[in-house]
Amino acid sequence: MRTLRFLLQKEFRQMFRDKTILVMMFLLPVIQLGILPLAMDLDVKNINVAIVDQDHSAYTQKLITKLGASGYFKIVTVAPAYKQALFSLENGKADIVLEIPPSFERHLIKEGNQSLNVTADAINGTKSGIGTAYLLAVIRDFNQDIRLMSNRQPVAPAIIDIASSAWFNPHQKFTWYIVPGVLVLLLTLVGGFLSSLNIVREKEIGTIEQINVTPIKKWQFILGKLIPFWVVGMIVLTIGLLVARLFYGIIPLGSILLLYLLAAVYLMALLGFGLLVSTISNNQLQSMFIAFFFIMIFVLMSGLFTAVDSMPVWARTIATFLPITHFMKAVRMIILKGSTFSDVLPILVFELLFAIGLNALAIRNYRKTQ
Structure with a gap:
């Protein structure tokens, strides 16, 4: 734990020295969550x-x-x-x-x-x-x-009267549907994209060799890279929930703690993916292209823009194995429906398995030479 603590101190200091990364992590999510749901409104008007x-x-x-x-x-x-x-x-x-x-x-x-x-x-x-x-x-x-x-008799009324009501989104506002999706998108970018640049950056500046000759274990190194971005992701989630409430009046109907628990596990899975990409890349440009390719697939097949049920069978099959698809569904369930722990338990288990598997691959793939 003492070794891990020193690693975390190094990562946080290195993170806070780069002002550009700080802006990307904190200011851009606020701007994107404030603008994107309005621009992505699919209601047909004008x-x-x-x-x-x-x-x-x-x-x-x-x-x-x-x-x-x-x-x-x-x-x-x-x-x-x-x-x-x-x-x-x-x-x-x-x-x-x-x-x-x-x-x-x-x-x-x-x-x-x-x-x-x-x-x-x-x-x-x-x-x-x-x-x-x-x-x-x-x-x-x-x-x-x-x-x-013209004093003509109108068409005879139907014998069956139909009364309809809209649950979970009574005013049928499209922003209520899209804001939780954009929040998931921001967490995905933080977890998958920024973390993919982490280890490969150490390779480019030459500090990876210094780390490799130390007695630091591989799991300690990967965990030291994972925790700072995990903290950042939870802060982004908090900022996003505040923006959703202040800008759009969206207050989660379900448990906030349950939402944070799901986000914590989901971020572990995405960070494992980002670190895995970083271990197999030789430079930041290569890492950016690999991460961008997969994240674009994640976003387009997650149900953010198109309902998963409306996709072809092959696309639905792929979407079923993506952690973002299930997390997107769970976030909307908790925020809009007020779903409970038992409702999202299968999704939580699925995300946990992904988190364990991806981080295990990242640890195994990291080559530490002495």
Whole structure:
């Protein structure tokens, strides 16, 4: 323990001498957690609509007004012809074109039906699909208003009444879903990326030879490298939880101690991975590329952006064996659902096995010559 204490003193002094690393470890997580969830909002809003009004009636004006008042659409142009509106779609100024044919109002009043033409830019499939669905919902609502204004009987109500409620995220805010994911991402960067530069840095500056000729055991050396970044990761978690509460009003429903316990084990696994990468690399550039390659896979297959259940079978199989996938799920369970220890126990055991395995590989792979 006395040897380990001296190693820890060396690592902390070396860490605090590098001001750039301090900024990366403490300031950048605050900035990223404050900005990324807002930039990554997948809620579709501000859909640009080009309208072709060939009727110019009172009904078309009410439809256009209802469309603009919905809060989801921005009317960028009212074109006299369809070709002009289509040009707005081609140059990217509009996402959807709504064409209102001539005699729109007359056909609605006399015949009770009228067709509309909707053209969507499908380069962004999500935006076009959801935007078209929003537009159709506004038109259906407008159609109901027309029936009432024309003294027509509205469609008979359904026999079955449906009442829905949103649990765990009652206001359905996307930030509540993404903030815990970004917090996991920050811990992954600290645990996997920064630690991967640690041992290889000793190789580059030449101090690894001095350490190798000392009677320090391999496990002491690896543990001395692991603990400082483990402490840093726990501090980043604390800062992240404070930012989540102050910026987004997210207060964990579950046990804070359980969240820290899971994070502690997960960081041990990621630090073991980073140190393993550092032991097999010859320089920091090589270590950065290896760590970046694997961390990109971890992040993209963790469920941060896309639900794991929506992935192909081969991708779900790979995601099942990644510690970040299970930790991402557990963090959201604790913060949003208030899950208990028994709920996350299988995940905790899985992370613990990964931590033991990766650190054992790092210790074994570290070549200590005397």
